[in-house]
Amino acid sequence: MSLQVVTANRLEDGLVVFLTSDGGWSENINDARIAEDKEAANALLAEASAPELDIVIVGPYLIDVEQQGTDLVPTKYREVLRTKGPSVREDLGYQAV
Amino acid sequence: MYRYDDFDRQLVLERTEQFREQVKRRLAGDITEEQFRPLRLMNGVYLQLHAYMLRVAVPYGTLRADQLRQLGMIARVYDKGYGHFTTRQNIQYNWPKLDEIPDALLDLAKVEMHAIQTSGNCIRNTTTDQYAGAAADEIEDPRPYCELIRQWSTFHPEFTYLPRKFKIAVTGSPNDRAAVKVHDIGLRMHQNEAGETGFEVLVGGGLGRTPFVGKTIRDFIGKNDLFSYLEAILRVYNRFGRRDNKYKARIKILVHEEGIDKIRELVEEEWSQIKDGSLRVDDAEIAHYIEQFAPPAFEALSDDDADFERHKAENRRFANWVRSNVIEHKQPGYAIANVSLKPIGGIPGDATDTQMELVADLSEKYSFGDVRVTHEQNLVLPHVKKADLFAVWSELDKADLGTANLGYVTDIISCPGLDYCALATARSIPLSQRISERFGDLDRQHDIGELKIKISGCINACGHHHVGHIGILGLDKRGKEFYQITLGGDASQDASIGKIAGAGFSEAEVVDAIESLVTKYIDIRDGGERFIDTYRRVGMDPFKEVLYGDR
Numbered sequence: 055m056s057l058q059v060v061t062a063n064r065l066e067d068g069l070v071v072f073l074t075s076d077g078g079w080s081e082n083i084n085d086a087r088i089a090e091d092k093e094a095a096n097a098l099l100a101e102a103s104a105p106e107l108d109i110v111i112v113g114p115y116l117i118d119v120e121q122q123g124t125d126l127v128p129t130k131y132r133e134v135l136r137t138k139g140p141s142v143r144e145d146l147g148y149q150a151v
Numbered sequence: 152m153y154r155y156d157d158f159d160r161q162l163v164l165e166r167t168e169q170f171r172e173q174v175k176r177r178l179a180g181d182i183t184e185e186q187f188r189p190l191r192l193m194n195g196v197y198l199q200l201h202a203y204m205l206r207v208a209v210p211y212g213t214l215r216a217d218q219l220r221q222l223g224m225i226a227r228v229y230d231k232g233y234g235h236f237t238t239r240q241n242i243q244y245n246w247p248k249l250d251e252i253p254d255a256l257l258d259l260a261k262v263e264m265h266a267i268q269t270s271g272n273c274i275r276n277t278t279t280d281q282y283a284g285a286a287a288d289e290i291e292d293p294r295p296y297c298e299l300i301r302q303w304s305t306f307h308p309e310f311t312y313l314p315r316k317f318k319i320a321v322t323g324s325p326n327d328r329a330a331v332k333v334h335d336i337g338l339r340m341h342q343n344e345a346g347e348t349g350f351e352v353l354v355g356g357g358l359g360r361t362p363f364v365g366k367t368i369r370d371f372i373g374k375n376d377l378f379s380y381l382e383a384i385l386r387v388y389n390r391f392g393r394r395d396n397k398y399k400a401r402i403k404i405l406v407h408e409e410g411i412d413k414i415r416e417l418v419e420e421e422w423s424q425i426k427d428g429s430l431r432v433d434d435a436e437i438a439h440y441i442e443q444f445a446p447p448a449f450e451a452l453s454d455d456d457a458d459f460e461r462h463k464a465e466n467r468r469f470a471n472w473v474r475s476n477v478i479e480h481k482q483p484g485y486a487i488a489n490v491s492l493k494p495i496g497g498i499p500g501d502a503t504d505t506q507m508e509l510v511a512d513l514s515e516k517y518s519f520g521d522v523r524v525t526h527e528q529n530l531v532l533p534h535v536k537k538a539d540l541f542a543v544w545s546e547l548d549k550a551d552l553g554t555a556n557l558g559y560v561t562d563i564i565s566c567p568g569l570d571y572c573a574l575a576t577a578r579s580i581p582l583s584q585r586i587s588e589r590f591g592d593l594d595r596q597h598d599i600g601e602l603k604i605k606i607s608g609c610i611n612a613c614g615h616h617h618v619g620h621i622g623i624l625g626l627d628k629r630g631k632e633f634y635q636i637t638l639g640g641d642a643s644q645d646a647s648i649g650k651i652a653g654a655g656f657s658e659a660e661v662v663d664a665i666e667s668l669v670t671k672y673i674d675i676r677d678g679g680e681r682f683i684d685t686y687r688r689v690g691m692d693p694f695k696e697v698l699y700g701d702r
C-alpha cells in the first residue's frame with residue numbers, strides 16, 4: 055500500500071490542511087503524520103473524523119503520497135494542486151509562500 | 152435601469168444578517184457542517200479545492216458602474232485581487248474567508264447585489280442577451296421580462312426545493328446570443344401573425360452529462376400569459392421530475408423520457424387552471440417594467456463620425472479591435488463595445504480589481520453607467536458613441552483589456568477546472584491558455600474567422616463544451632489528465648450538440664490536435680464558410696482522419 059496522510063479544508067478560511075503528528079493541522083504537507091499501512095490509515099482517518107474537529111476542519115479524507123527526497127508528494131495530480139495552489143496562478147496558494 | 156424597491160432591499164439585508172448568524176453559529180460549533188452546508192449554498196458559498204468560493208448573481212448580466220466598482224473593491228478586500236466571470240453571467244470569488252463572507256455580502260447589498268439563487272435546486276439567475284437594449288437586431292429589450300421572472304421566481308415557496316436546479320434564458324433577438332436552446336427553459340421573443348410580441352417557449356435543453364437541445368413546447372405565448380405558463384411548466388416539473396436520481400432529475404430527462412407531446416399536454420392542462428389567475432400580468436404592469444429599462448438619453452447623432460473613421464485609418468490595432476469587438480447599435484452614432492477578458496495566453500473570464508474599476512469608470516464616462524457580463528465570459532459597454540470608441544479602446548488597451556478577438560479562436564470559454572474546482576477531473580484553464588498562445592497571431596485569427604472553442608474540466612459542462620464548434624472535455628485517465636474533443640456543437644439559434652470525435656488526447660497532444668482540425672478546415676472550406684459551416688457540410692470524417700489517421 056502507498057503511504058497515506060489525511061487532508062481536509064480548514065473551516066475558517068477553507069484552506070488545505072494536513073493532520074500532523076501532534077493532532078494539529080498544518081498547511082504544509084511535510085508536517086503530515088504518515089500512515090504506512092491500512093490499519094494506521096484507518097486510525098488516522100478516525101482521529102480526523104472526531105466530532106469535536108467539526109469546528110476546525112471540513113471533509114477529512116486520506117490521500118496517497120510518496121516520499122520524494124525530503125518532501126511528501128501526493129500521487130494524484132488533484133492533490134498536488136491542493137498542496138500548491140492553482141497551477142495558473144503560481145503567485146497564489148501555498149506555492150506562493 | 153431597474154432599481155430595487157424597498158421590499159427587495161429589506162429582503163436582501165435580512166438574508167445577509169441571517170447568514171451572519173449562521174456563520175457565527177457554525178464557527179462556535181452550534182451547528183455542524185452537515186447542517187450548515189445547505190445554508191451556505193443558499194447564499195452562494197461553496198467549498199472548493201483551495202478555499203471557499205462565493206458566487207454573486209448578476210441578474211440578466213446587467214451591472215451599473217457603481218456595482219462593478221464594488222465588485223472590484225470586493226475582489227481587493229475579501230479576495231486576492233481578482234474575480235472570475237462565468238458562463239452563467241455571474242462572478243465568482245475564489246478566496247474569501249468564511250467569517251468575512253457576511254461582510255462581503257453586506258457590501259454587495261449596499262449596491263443591491265447578492266448571492267441568492269446562485270446555488271441549490273431553485274430557479275437560478277435568469278440569463279439573457281448581453282446586448283439587450285442595444286442590439287440593432289432585437290425586437291424588444293428582453294430584460295423587463297427577465298426582471299419579472301426574477302421577481303416571480305425569487306423565494307417562490309413552491310419552487311425552492313425543485314428536483315434539481317432550473318435555468319431560464321431569454322433572447323429578444325432572432326440571433327440568439329444567450330444559448331436559450333440549452334437551458335431548462337429557453338424563451339425566444341418573436342411576433343405572431345397578428346403582430347403581437349410574445350415568446351416561443353423551449354423546454355428541456357441542457358448540458359451536463361446528458362446534453363439536449365430544448366424542444367418547442369409552445370410556438371407562441373403572449374407577454375401577459377408568460378408567467379402563468381412558466382408556472383405551469385414548473386408545476387409539472389415539480390410534480391413529475393425524478394427525485395430518485397440526481398443525474399436524472401433535470402427537466403430535460405423528464406422531457407426526454409415522457410416526450411414533448413406528453414409534457415405539453417400536462418402543461419396545457421395545468422395552465423388552463425391558472426391562466427386567468429393572479430399570474431396574468433396586464434399591459435400596465437409590463438409597461439411599468441419596460442419603463443425601468445427605458446433606453447438612456449441617447450443624443451441624436453449621425454451614424455457616421457469622421458474622427459472615428461480617421462482613427463481607424465491611422466491606427467491598425469484600433470481598426471482591428473473595431474473589426475471584431477464593436478457591434479452595431481440600434482441607435483445611430485452609437486456602438487456596442489466588447490471588452491475581451493481573453494488576453495492572449497490569459498485566464499478566460501478573470502478580471503482584476505483595478506480592471507473592474509476601470510471598466511466601471513469607462514462605463515460611467517462613455518456608456519451611461521451600464522456594463523454587461525456575457526455568457527462567453529467577456530464584458531460589454533453597451534452604449535458608446537462612435538466618436539468615443541477610440542478613447543475607450545485606448546484606456547482599455549493600457550489595462551490589457553483591449554484584445555481584438557471577440558468570436559475568434561482565442562475567445563475561448565473555459566470553466567475553472569481542476570485549478571479551482573472540487574468536482575473537476577482535469578484542468579481547463581492552462582489548455583485554453585496554450586490554445587490562445589498557439590493561435591495568438593491576429594492575421595491568422597482573421598483568416599480562421601469565427602470559431603468557438605469551449606472547454607470544461609468535467610462532464611458537468613460548465614464550460615459549455617457540448618456547444619463549442621470545437622468542444623474540449625477534460626477527463627482523468629488513471630490519474631492523468633486527458634482531453635476528449637467534440638465537433639459541431641453550436642449554442643446559437645441553430646443549436647446543436649457536438650459529437651465526440653474519438654479517443655481522447657493527452658495534455659501534450661491536444662493543442663496539436665486542435666491545430667490539425669483548424670488546418671483541415673482551412674484546406675477544405677468553401678468561400679465564406681465558418682468552421683461550423685464546413686463541418687456541417689462535410690461531416691465528421693475528414694476531421695476524424697486528421698486526428699486519427701489510420702489509428
Ligand code: HEM
Nearest residue numbers: 197237238239357358359360401566567572574611612613
Ligand atoms: C463551484 C464550482 C462549480 C460547481 C460545484 C458546479 C457544479 C455543476 C454541476 C453539478 C453541474 C451539472 C448539473 C446537472 O447536470 O444537473 C453544472 C452545470 C453547469 N454549470 Fe457549474 N459548477 C461550478 C462552476 C461553474 C462555473 C464557474 C460556471 C460558469 C463558468 C458554471 C456554469 C454551469 C453551466 C453553464 C452548467 C451547464 C448547464 C446545465 O445543464 O445546468 N458552473 N455545474
Ligand code: SF4
Nearest residue numbers: 566572575608609613
Ligand atoms: S465543468 Fe466541472 S470542472 Fe468545470 S467548473 Fe463545472 S464542475 Fe467544475
